[in-house]
Amino acid sequence: MLVSAKEMLQKAKAGKYAVGQFNINNLEWTKAILLTAQELKSPVILGVSEGAGKYMTGYKTVVGMVNGMMEELNITVPVALHLDHGSYEGCMKCIEAGFSSIMFDGSHFPIDENVEKTTELVKICAEKGMSLEAEVGSIGGEEDGVIGKGECADPQECKKIADLGVTMLAAGIGNIHGKYPANWEGLSFETLQAVSELTGDMPLVLHGGTGIPEDQIKKAISLGVAKINVNTECQLSFAAATRKYIEEGKDLQGKGFDPRKLLAPGTEAIKATVKEKMELFGSIGKAE
Ligand code: 13P
Numbered sequence: 001m002l003v004s005a006k007e008m009l010q011k012a013k014a015g016k017y018a019v020g021q022f023n024i025n026n027l028e029w030t031k032a033i034l035l036t037a038q039e040l041k042s043p044v045i046l047g048v049s050e051g052a053g054k055y056m057t058g059y060k061t062v063v064g065m066v067n068g069m070m071e072e073l074n075i076t077v078p079v080a081l082h083l084d085h086g087s088y089e090g091c092m093k094c095i096e097a098g099f100s101s102i103m104f105d106g107s108h109f110p111i112d113e114n115v116e117k118t119t120e121l122v123k124i125c126a127e128k129g130m131s132l133e134a135e136v137g138s139i140g141g142e143e144d145g146v147i148g149k150g151e152c153a154d155p156q157e158c159k160k161i162a163d164l165g166v167t168m169l170a171a172g173i174g175n176i177h178g179k180y181p182a183n184w185e186g187l188s189f190e191t192l193q194a195v196s197e198l199t200g201d202m203p204l205v206l207h208g209g210t211g212i213p214e215d216q217i218k219k220a221i222s223l224g225v226a227k228i229n230v231n232t233e234c235q236l237s238f239a240a241a242t243r244k245y246i247e248e249g250k251d252l253q254g255k256g257f258d259p260r261k262l263l264a265p266g267t268e269a270i271k272a273t274v275k276e277k278m279e280l281f282g283s284i285g286k287a288e
Contacts, residue, residue, distance in 0.1 A: 001067075001070070001098040002066065002067065002070070002079055002080060002081050002086040002098075002099075003043055003078045003079065003080055003081060003100055004101055004129055004130050004131040004167070005019070005080035005082060005100070005101045005131040005133075005168065005209070005227070006131045006167045006189060006208060007078070007111075007186045008043040008045075008078050008080070008286075009131070009167065009203035009226045009227055010201070010203060010226075011043075011205065012043075012226040012227070012286070013201060013203040013204075013224065013226040014200075014201075015030050015286065016221060016222065016282070017040075017221060017226075017281060017282030017283055017286065018206075018217075018221050018225055018226050018227060018228045018281040018282065018283065019043050019044065019045055019226065019227050019228075019283050019286075020042075020044060020045065020063050020209070020227075020228055020229075020230055020274070020277050020278055020281055020283060021045040021046075021047040021082060021084070021205075021227055021228065021229040021230065021231050021278075022045070022046065022231070022274055023046075023047040023049060023052065023084060023229070023230070023231035023234070024046050024047065024048060024052065024062075024122045025052050025056070025235075026055075026056065026244050027057065027065065027069075028263050028266065028267045028270070029234065029238075029270060030065060030066060030069060031044065031069060031073070031267065031268035032267045032268075032271045032274065033046060033270065033274055034046075034066075034069060034070065034073060034075050034079065035073065035213060035271065036274040036275055036278070037075070037077050037079065037274075037278075037287075038073070038074075038075050038076065038077055040275060040278055040283075040284045040285070041077060041284065041285050041286070041287045041288045042077060042278045042283040042284050042285070042286060042287055043077055043078040043079075043283060043286060043287045044067060044077065044079055044080075044283075045077075045079075045080045045101065045124065045227065046063055046079065046080070046081050046082065047080050047082050047083075047084040047229060047231065048082065048083055048094075048099075048180065049084045049085060049231075050083070050084075050086065050087065050090045052083070052084075053090075053094075058097075059083075059093055059094050059096075059098075059099065060097045060098075060099035060101070062097070062099075062113075063081065063083070063097050063098040063099065064065065066079075066081050067098075068193060071152075072209070075262075076128060076198070076287075077287035079288055080100050080101040080131065081098075081099045081100050081101065082098055082099065082100070082101035082102065082103065082131075082133070082151070083101070083102040083103055083191050084102055084103055084139035084229070084231075085103055085105040085135075086102050086103050086105060087105070088104065088106075088117050088121075091104050091121055091195060091262050095124060095125075095128060095130065098124040099130070100130055100131070101130055101131040101132070101133070102113065102121070102125070102130065102131075102132055102133070102136055103132075103133035103134075103135065103170070104117060104118055104121050104122070104132065104133070104135075105135045105139040106118055106134065106135065106157070107135040107136060107139075107172070108138060110260075111136075111157050111160065113159065114128040114134075114136070115138065115160060115161065115164065118132075118134050118161060118164050118166060119164050122166060123164045125167075126165070129285065131167035131168065132166045132167050132168075133166065133167065133168045133169070133170055133205055134161045134162075134164070134166040134168075134169055134170070134225075135169075135170040135171075135172075136153040136154025136157050136158045136161050136170070136171050136172070137151050137152055137154065137157075137158075137171055137172030137173075137174055138151055139170070139172055139175055139176060139177055139207040139208055142170070151193040152171050152173055152174055152188050153171055153173065153191060153195060154195045155171075155191065155194040155195045155197075155198050156198070158171050158195045158198060158199055159198040161198055162198075162199040162200075162202045166202075167203070167228070168202065168203040168204070168205050168227055169195075169199060169202050169203075169204055169205060170204075170205035170206075170207055171191070171192070171193045171195045171204060171205075172191075173187050173188045173189075173192045173195075173206075173220075174187050174191070174208055175187060175206060175212070176184065177207065177210075177231070178208070178210065178232050179211050179232065179233070180208075180211045180212070186213075186216060187206075187212065187216050187219075187220060189219060189220075189223060192223045192224070193223055195224075196223050199224075202224075203224075203225075203226035203227060204222050204223075204224045204225045204226060204227075205226075205227040205228075205229065206225045206227070206228045206229065207229045208229065209228045209230040209231075209233070209277070210230055210231065210233040210236075211231040211233070211236065214280060217280055217281070218280075221281070221282065227263070228277070228281055230273075230274075230277055233273050233277075234270045234273050236271060237269040237273045238266035238267075238269055238270050239266070240269065241265040241266045241268065241269035242262070242263070242265060242266040244265065245265045253276075
């Protein structure tokens with residue numbers, strides 16, 4: 001059964017490790033992430049962007065697939081199904097469809113409007129036992145057409161949003177979605193420290209997990225990050241493994257064109273990436 005991300009993230013914050021949010025795109029992605037989490041006894045969050053939700057034909061399909069898969073695969077570790085960077089309307093649809101967690105990305109609204117909409121969602125999520133992520137200070141890069149500049153959040157605004165009763169808070173600290181440019185300045189630990197001090201026990205969320213050097217990930221966790229989002233890295237490893245399979249001409253040998261064979265190396269590659277991240281984030285064995 002899907003669970004809210006609240007308990008797993010509060011435990012992670014207290015235990016100084018982070019739970020990975022891995023974004024899903026289809027059946028292979030979902031299967032690879034769930035099986036890895038179960039094998040490694042790690043809690044996990046399945047992220048679904050609005051674009052990926054649409055791609056999978058809608059949120060109800062996603063809920064049906066994930067619930068069915070958890071039952072058929074006997075997944076017993078805590079799993080949250082989470083809307084990533086949701087609009088207000090997207091949040092409503094996911095609440096209705098049976099997600100266990102949502103992110104309302106009000107970072108592009110003036111702070112008062114972000115507060116107003118977040119407040120409404122805090123109330124609904126509390127009634128439904130769902131977790132809610134809010135965002136302050138947009139995350140840079142491009143994700144499903146949403147473009148952010150990678151600004152640093154204002155710590156006072158973070159406190160204002162955290163005090164509304166959200167479950168976890170994404171604060172921009174110079175992180176961006178996708179690959180980091182060569183001239184990237186790195187995470188702003190000064191901002192993270194200030195946000196952390198003002199928001200106390202609130203689990204903080206680090207978006208744009210792809211390509212952040214290991215030492216910066218570890219430092220971010222030590223300063224209160226308890227959820228780290230990874231999307232692009234799984235896409236890159238899936239694509240590289242699939243490319244290798246085709247370039248080696250394996251699709252032309254025997255029944256190598258069968259999608260169950262063609263997509264297998266990519267699926268294994270996602271598993272390896274998820275495992276590597278869970279090791280780095282320290283979440284292995286935390287679901288025992
Ligand atoms: P990456 O694609 O950079 O890993 O970012 C994922 C993310 O933050 C999803 O919200």
